[in-house]
Amino acid sequence: MRLLQVSFRYRRRQPFILKEADAQLAAGDVIELTGVNGAGKSTLLRLLAGLAAPTGGRITDRPAVVGFAPDRFPTAQPFTVTAYLTHMASVRGGARWRPWAERLNMGHLLGLPLGELSKGSAHKVGLVQALMADPGLLILDEPFAGLDADARETLPAVAAEVAGRGGIVVASDHQGGLRDLPGLRSWSIVDGHLKEAAPATPVPERASATVAVTLPADELPLFLTRMRAQGYRAQEIDAPDFPPSEEPG
């Protein structure tokens, strides 16, 4: 998934919240997003999730299934927790929500109306509805806010699992709750600019493999450019001279 020169402002003549952000997200990435209050974290997360459209630039190759857990789960809905999650599961094509509810210790909450939930409990409902569909892109807005100690400990493992299945996880987080995850990427928004810090924990050494790809010679330059843009070492080994140079004489 890529962000290409993404800019955003809420209204004409208002200042840009986000200015020409470029970024690349790969399968398995976990990214924490920081910034002062009002920096634009929630705005960027909504853009990533596809809930808002960029004012300028483009977001490409977004995974098909997106899970979005908002910072404030909307509880003004006339359902119990079970009725709401069952409904969301059917909307999501029969997704399984109960294992996630168990992991977040929600057994005692299932019969309660959404409107009677505490802030942290409502937050858990938002997390379960985001997780249930096995998202290729999981967006978490302040996921640790208001969570009890058990759920706080569970969440980094959940993020790692989603990433381990090839999902991308992006979480705004003031509290450093994901800091111990190996390979965690750190983004921040400063004065509307998206910046990436050097990795907090070194990425473990991974074995590399070399493959051969055969393709039409005229597609080679584009292929190499794409592979390199995705961070792979790509090198031409055996290519005809294309376009053919003129024979001397």
Ligand SMILES: Nc1ncnc2c1ncn2[C@@H]1O[C@H](COP(=O)(O)OP(=O)(O)OP(=O)(O)O)[C@@H](O)[C@H]1O
């Ligand atoms: N619907 C909206 N219409 C107009 N301006 C908005 C809207 N939502 C947010 N803003 C403004 O956009 C800016 C960025 O807001 P955003 O909620 O993205 O910041 P944030 O970094 O998530 O903040 P916080 O840490 O307080 O949650 C703020 O100045 C905010 O007032």
